Amino acid sequence: MRIRTKAANPLSPLCTKLRSRIGAEKVVDDPTELETYACDGLAQYRVQPGLVVLADDADDVQAAVQECVAAEIPFVARGSGTGLSGGALPRADGVLIVAARMRGIKTIDPDDVCAVVEPGVINLDVSRAAAPHGLHYAPDPSSQQICSIGGNVAENSGGAHCLKYGFTTNHVTGVELVTPDGGRLRIGGRAAEYPGYDLLGAYVGSEGTLGITTEVTVRLTRDPEDVRTLLAAFETIDEAGAAVSAVIGAGVVPAAIEMMDALAIEAAEVAVGCGYPEGAGAVLLVEIDGPATEVQHTFEEVQRHCAESGAFEVRVAKDDTERALLWRGRKSAFAAVGRISPNYIIQDGVIPRTTLPEVLHAMTELASSAGVRVANVFHAGDGNLHPLVLFDAAVEGEEERAEEVSGAILDLCIEHGGSITGEHGVGVDKAKHMPKMFTADDLDTMQRVRCAFDPAGLANPGKVFPTPRMCGEVPRVHSADEARNDRRADEATPNGAEVF
Amino acid sequence: MGDAVPLNDSTAVVDTVADVQARYVATPESTEQAAAVLRMATERGLKVVPRGTATKLEWGKPPDRVDILLDTSRLVGIVDHAAGDLVVRVRAGTPMSRLAGTLFPKRQRLSLSTRLPVQDGYVGGTVGGTIAANPSSQLRYGFGTIRDLLIGVTVVLADGTIAHAGGGVVKNVAGYDLGKLLVGSLGTLGVVTEAVFRLHPAPSATRLVTVEVDQGEIAGWLAAALRRAQLAPSAVEVDAWNDGAVTVGVLVEGVPNGVVARSEAAARILGRDAEITVVEGPSELPDWWLSPATDAAGTSLRIAVPPSVAGPMVDIVRATSARAGVTVTCRGSLGAGVLHAGLSGEYDVEPVAALVEELRELAAKHEGTVLVESAARDVHRALGKRGTDAFGPIPALPLMERLKHEFDPDRVLAPGRFAGAI
Numbered sequence: 001m002r003i004r005t006k007a008a009n010p011l012s013p014l015c016t017k018l019r020s021r022i023g024a025e026k027v028v029d030d031p032t033e034l035e036t037y038a039c040d041g042l043a044q045y046r047v048q049p050g051l052v053v054l055a056d057d058a059d060d061v062q063a064a065v066q067e068c069v070a071a072e073i074p075f076v077a078r079g080s081g082t083g084l085s086g087g088a089l090p091r092a093d094g095v096l097i098v099a100a101r102m103r104g105i106k107t108i109d110p111d112d113v114c115a116v117v118e119p120g121v122i123n124l125d126v127s128r129a130a131a132p133h134g135l136h137y138a139p140d141p142s143s144q145q146i147c148s149i150g151g152n153v154a155e156n157s158g159g160a161h162c163l164k165y166g167f168t169t170n171h172v173t174g175v176e177l178v179t180p181d182g183g184r185l186r187i188g189g190r191a192a193e194y195p196g197y198d199l200l201g202a203y204v205g206s207e208g209t210l211g212i213t214t215e216v217t218v219r220l221t222r223d224p225e226d227v228r229t230l231l232a233a234f235e236t237i238d239e240a241g242a243a244v245s246a247v248i249g250a251g252v253v254p255a256a257i258e259m260m261d262a263l264a265i266e267a268a269e270v271a272v273g274c275g276y277p278e279g280a281g282a283v284l285l286v287e288i289d290g291p292a293t294e295v296q297h298t299f300e301e302v303q304r305h306c307a308e309s310g311a312f313e314v315r316v317a318k319d320d321t322e323r324a325l326l327w328r329g330r331k332s333a334f335a336a337v338g339r340i341s342p343n344y345i346i347q348d349g350v351i352p353r354t355t356l357p358e359v360l361h362a363m364t365e366l367a368s369s370a371g372v373r374v375a376n377v378f379h380a381g382d383g384n385l386h387p388l389v390l391f392d393a394a395v396e397g398e399e400e401r402a403e404e405v406s407g408a409i410l411d412l413c414i415e416h417g418g419s420i421t422g423e424h425g426v427g428v429d430k431a432k433h434m435p436k437m438f439t440a441d442d443l444d445t446m447q448r449v450r451c452a453f454d455p456a457g458l459a460n461p462g463k464v465f466p467t468p469r470m471c472g473e474v475p476r477v478h479s480a481d482e483a484r485n486d487r488r489a490d491e492a493t494p495n496g497a498e499v500f
Numbered sequence: 501m502g503d504a505v506p507l508n509d510s511t512a513v514v515d516t517v518a519d520v521q522a523r524y525v526a527t528p529e530s531t532e533q534a535a536a537v538l539r540m541a542t543e544r545g546l547k548v549v550p551r552g553t554a555t556k557l558e559w560g561k562p563p564d565r566v567d568i569l570l571d572t573s574r575l576v577g578i579v580d581h582a583a584g585d586l587v588v589r590v591r592a593g594t595p596m597s598r599l600a601g602t603l604f605p606k607r608q609r610l611s612l613s614t615r616l617p618v619q620d621g622y623v624g625g626t627v628g629g630t631i632a633a634n635p636s637s638q639l640r641y642g643f644g645t646i647r648d649l650l651i652g653v654t655v656v657l658a659d660g661t662i663a664h665a666g667g668g669v670v671k672n673v674a675g676y677d678l679g680k681l682l683v684g685s686l687g688t689l690g691v692v693t694e695a696v697f698r699l700h701p702a703p704s705a706t707r708l709v710t711v712e713v714d715q716g717e718i719a720g721w722l723a724a725a726l727r728r729a730q731l732a733p734s735a736v737e738v739d740a741w742n743d744g745a746v747t748v749g750v751l752v753e754g755v756p757n758g759v760v761a762r763s764e765a766a767a768r769i770l771g772r773d774a775e776i777t778v779v780e781g782p783s784e785l786p787d788w789w790l791s792p793a794t795d796a797a798g799t800s801l802r803i804a805v806p807p808s809v810a811g812p813m814v815d816i817v818r819a820t821s822a823r824a825g826v827t828v829t830c831r832g833s834l835g836a837g838v839l840h841a842g843l844s845g846e847y848d849v850e851p852v853a854a855l856v857e858e859l860r861e862l863a864a865k866h867e868g869t870v871l872v873e874s875a876a877r878d879v880h881r882a883l884g885k886r887g888t889d890a891f892g893p894i895p896a897l898p899l900m901e902r903l904k905h906e907f908d909p910d911r912v913l914a915p916g917r918f919a920g921a922i
Binding site for chain 2: 110111112134155156158162166167169179189190192193194196199202205222223224249251252290293298350351352354382383417418419422423424425426430437438439441442444448449450451464
């Protein structure tokens with residue numbers, strides 16, 4: 001879809017105000033320039049924003065939000081624009097507030113094992129800055145070379161290593177944000193916890209609907225003493241799946257355990273020549289890390305389980321260079337599919353890991369009956385599937401068929417007790433699927449949180465929820481007098497025996 | 501209201517919350533019945549406090565009023581233990597010990613407690629109570645707290661709405677994470693009736709390495725050295741009294757060979773007086789490891805500071821308590837920076853309230869906080885006189901009050917128990 005603003009920008013008055021408040025060069029209204037912000041990493045949705053604000057600091061973000069609030073204009077936050085669910089899709093009638101310039105790493109503190117960074121800081125740059133201290137930032141989405149921490153907080157990003165180390169929400173201890181009413185607020189900080197409701201827990205992963213992050217405090221993780229990586233090749237997906245079950249069943253928690261099927265391997269081979277074993281119907285990439293003695297024991301166990309499950313070849317990385325080589329095929333897989341298909345949809349469903357073989361067979365049937373090719377790349381340890389549904393947009397009907405298959409894959413995930421998204425978020429793309437996973441009451445309850453943060457509904461409207469909830473009256477604060485009245489009302493309450 | 505919910509009038513002393521007498525006890529057997537109780541309470545203007553095994557019912561401020569204790573003792577049972585997926589779905593009234601007892605034979609655990617299921621009558625809190633109260637965990641250094649392990653939740657709101665969030669898989673970012681909001685909410689936002697947790701494999705070997713040092717500050721240096729090492733311990737704990745030695749305990753879990761090497765490396769860091777204990781069951785863990793810092797009657801402070809400040813904080817707690825004439829036990833996660841100060845014995849409430857404020861000032865210099873986890877009513881009153889409360893200053897309090905208003909506009913659930921006007 002494509003929505004263009006008219007020549008006379010209805011946001012002109014706001015534009016003028018903002019320019020005088022934060023500086024003309026930070027407010028973009030040139031249509032050509034606006035067009036470059038029309039989509040995030042999910043390019044099939046495009047909306048040219050009404051205005052773009054390139055914020056340099058929290059004051060700029062706050063000024064932009066305050067002006068939006070005053071004019072009742074919706075706003076959308078954007079980091080690096082790598083999101084895969086259209087979470088940062090702009091509004092034609094709204095302002096896109098871009099945090100990409102806020103790239104300051106304020107503190108790397110090895111004593112408190114934390115970093116304080118601005119939201120536009122690139123994920124990998126946090127680990128790079130922490131590296132001299134033997135520390136790193138654990139969440140490592142595949143886009144970590146370009147995605148921003150602010151975006152990670154919005155999406156609760158995962159990554160290949162979250163099986164063992166957890167997601168963004170497990171590593172963020174504090175945020176500073178501009179609230180949807182234009183205020184500034186600090187939630188959490190350097191300590192592990194703070195009194196009161198865990199607002200941080202609700203905020204991380206709220207996809208920009210509860211405010212705009214202006215600073216993040218993250219916990220850093222000690223580099224493991226040893227890391228060992230192997231690639232195991234199997235003739236069939238079933239054998240690879242059995243190996244995963246055997247490893248997990250043995251009480252091993254790998255740092256990562258990734259699977260690719262034949263089509264994904266073929267694509268990676270064409271793109272980066274990763275040299276995976278020929279004739280593999282599936283490969284498993286398993287990484288074990290931790291204290292050296294533990295790793296040695298566990299790694300041997302993993303090798304044994306792979307062999308027993310039918311691996312016809314197991315390659316062990318001897319050093320970091322070889323490890324990078326083994327990972328190369330996996331890390332390039334999404335982009336690589338572009339080499340074997342003009343277009344594709346990246347899906348992000350989750351299933352209980354033990355249902356993997358069953359779901360994969362159902363998916364194969366689904367794809368072949370629809371005449372659509374599906375390449376599979378997934379985080380096998382936690383059942384997070386990334387089927388890549390291939391199509392050629394130039395051929396009539398292919399895109400629709402691909403979308404049908406993609407949607408049917410999500411249905412499969414839900415039928416098997418899984419989720420419609422493991423790490424890419426709901427955004428605009430999957431809001432329509434939310435009712436398949438949650439009841440109206442579930443969604444309404446979630447939106448009560450939204451009403452507390454954003455009663456006017458201006459922060460990233462149209463994302464996450466299929467229908468907005470009308471927020472009630474502005475809440476009154478309960479006074480001590482009322483509390484006393486509550487106690488007096490005690491006498492007026494009915495007899496329980498009649499009540500029930 | 502359809503199925504009758506078992507309900508009794510109550511005048512029993514056990515049916516109180518912080519000395520506030522409940523009038524009725526409801527014992528729903530299902531989420532729907534719990535919803536019926538809450539719907540009725542809202543309609544009739546009755547106040548409700550949920551109760552599990554009542555191990556932490558004194559936590560928070562004394563509620564303004566309790567009409568109904570919503571007792572979860574019939575809301576029990578493991579709904580599904582998907583061992584291959586390392587996930588368990590359990591009803592909220594299930595005791596944590598029973599949950600551990602179900603998981604243990606499959607060599608899995610909910611990584612919150614080092615307490616194994618024991619046969620000596622130990623029951624412990626319930627699943628729902630553990631979510632609502634959010635007790636700190638020794639294993640938080642290695643595994644986080646219940647917020648990090650809770651992946652799905654069923655909750656009943658004050659108006660009887662039944663809502664789910666999260667789901668049955670670990671990796672899931674669909675919708676808001678309501679489970680985390682309920683963690684530590686002391687039953688003021690809703691009543692949890694069912695929860696889904698991610699599990700971990702139980703370790704095949706465990707060792708505890710301990711050492712006694714003179715001061716908290718030295719304990720802090722040891723914790724810093726452990727943080728720099730790559731031994732990945734599951735817990736780094738401290739135990740101290742008013743005076744005398746400060747004990748540091750490091751729990752190492754894993755495969756047998758690995759645990760031997762890692763515990764020896766930890767002992768080298770802790771110094772030549774370090775002792776290694778092979779742990780095959782809870783009886784080999786020291787008493788201090790298995791007991792909270794305070795008894796039920798005492799005042800318990802929960803002090804959260806950045807990790808590097810935890811050691812010096814132990815000394816500060818000891819010195820300020822001594823000046824206030826209070827006997828103190830200071831225990832907790834030296835590694836994560838979350839300590840408990842248990843005040844016991846005979847003491848006047850005014851000096852205790854002053855002590856809380858003094859500790860808050862000192863902690864605040866390092867972005868730290870002091871929560872009064874539980875205390876007698878007169879301590880709460882003394883805090884009130886000083887213009888503060890058990891929770892202390894919270895920058896986001898107005899937002900929390902709005903959240904309470906959205907979830908429970910009539911203040912049906914545990915009114916007065918939480919921060920500010922919640």
